Amino acid sequence: MISYAECSARERIARLFDANTFHEWLPPSERITSPHLAQLGVPSSFDDGVAIGRALLGGRTVFVAAQEGAFMGGGVGEVHGAKLVGLLRRAQRDRPDAVLLLVDSGGVRLHEANAGLIAVSEVMRAVLDVRAAGIPVIVLVGSANGCFGGMGIVARCADQVLMSDASRLAMSGPEVIEASHGVDEFDARDRALVWRTTGGKHRWITGDCDVLLDDDVAAFREAALAALNGSRPVKPESLEAEHRQLAARWALLPEALDGDVEALTLWQRLGVPKPEEVASMDVQALRALRTD
Template structure:
């Protein structure tokens, strides 16, 4: 039986992903920790501010976890939301769990808390990199309906390991933002096929921005998360130079969009990629 990861709430994903009954939540809704900025604007708040954090076990190993709730303001990061993520990483630095898991689903920073949210995202990145430097792997899972964009897109790429479903999306600027800034001629956000060719899981796996590609299935995400528990990657000069070289190669690419890029990477008959299932894409053996 397949249970869609995308259709689950943040708490449902945690229940499926983690060892049964092992999750202990920090700052649960009963503590009513809400954003003061939203209250001042007369906007509805959530008692967990749209992110669930805590401690659990995964395959018997202690992990610290955070799951963003896409149904609350699109998983947008505000001051309290970001502070909870920072606190999770700082506690991981102190307690040294086997890994930190971030179930990311976010459109980026909340416009209602723009400055506070931007500062929060920068603090999350710094805390995440501190955890990585301590040798504790940070694993990001992306498969929600809202994707992972904006500041959280940057946070995700700071991690050791990224797991995505084929329907997951990852990018800096979202399609609507690009269209609003540069016009529909630059990017038509209503063209769903184009959006997934530019930001979707298959594209990110083929270009090396995602380490593990899975089906939209909670069991597949759990298996991938377990496999990633030993995925720590030291942040070294060699690693950074390799990333810079990959980015430089993309800047030299002179093509229209994803299909042409896949072809340049050696994918035969690249136009058929959108119609392939995950197993068929993985079987191509190109990265």
């Protein structure tokens, strides 16, 4: 077993896709860097923290974007976001079998926040356009940084979200919530609380994650292969179904506005028989708890 979380962006590409089939667009040799970081005296990366290109997965052509969490936490800036948008726009033209986004991001870079926010909005629109064209957009979340901020929204715009039980997905990160509202609202140092609120197991139980996986590159490859035929074009019916799901979840938590509801309560109301045991369950045991 090879840990997905411990791999770099390019190691994930090399191990997930058919050997020696990745063709990178705008590689580091092109030296396309952020125009903002140098002005601020911040070190740049020659790929701006994301590798994009074309590869084969089980012999089928896919487009790939892999964020490098070791560079600025996988933060999205102007060039980083433009590479993601360009990949998705090219997918509309060339029509690969799927687009895979290997997310490893804390959200938008504060160093170029306005440019990053605009870029994320353009990525969201491009994801929905690709889906409307019948091309699946699959998000893989299994990194140490997780999937937060604008990339958290992007993930929920995709056809499918594949997560490891050790990964996290949310809009605001624990540190951001604590900084904004205080430790009494959310203690970012409480790892158990963080994973109960944003972790892969929680997201799978609540239906925000389509496939829950072990932290294993081979498991991610197998799940990605299975997801290639999982196109879910955005239609009024699918949006209405998601709204019903959210309304039903909210109805389970009438006291949520008082701030007294935690994940264990929600899991119990969603039918998990022993919610206090979820943290210690392996992926196979947890999967057996959801039958839909």
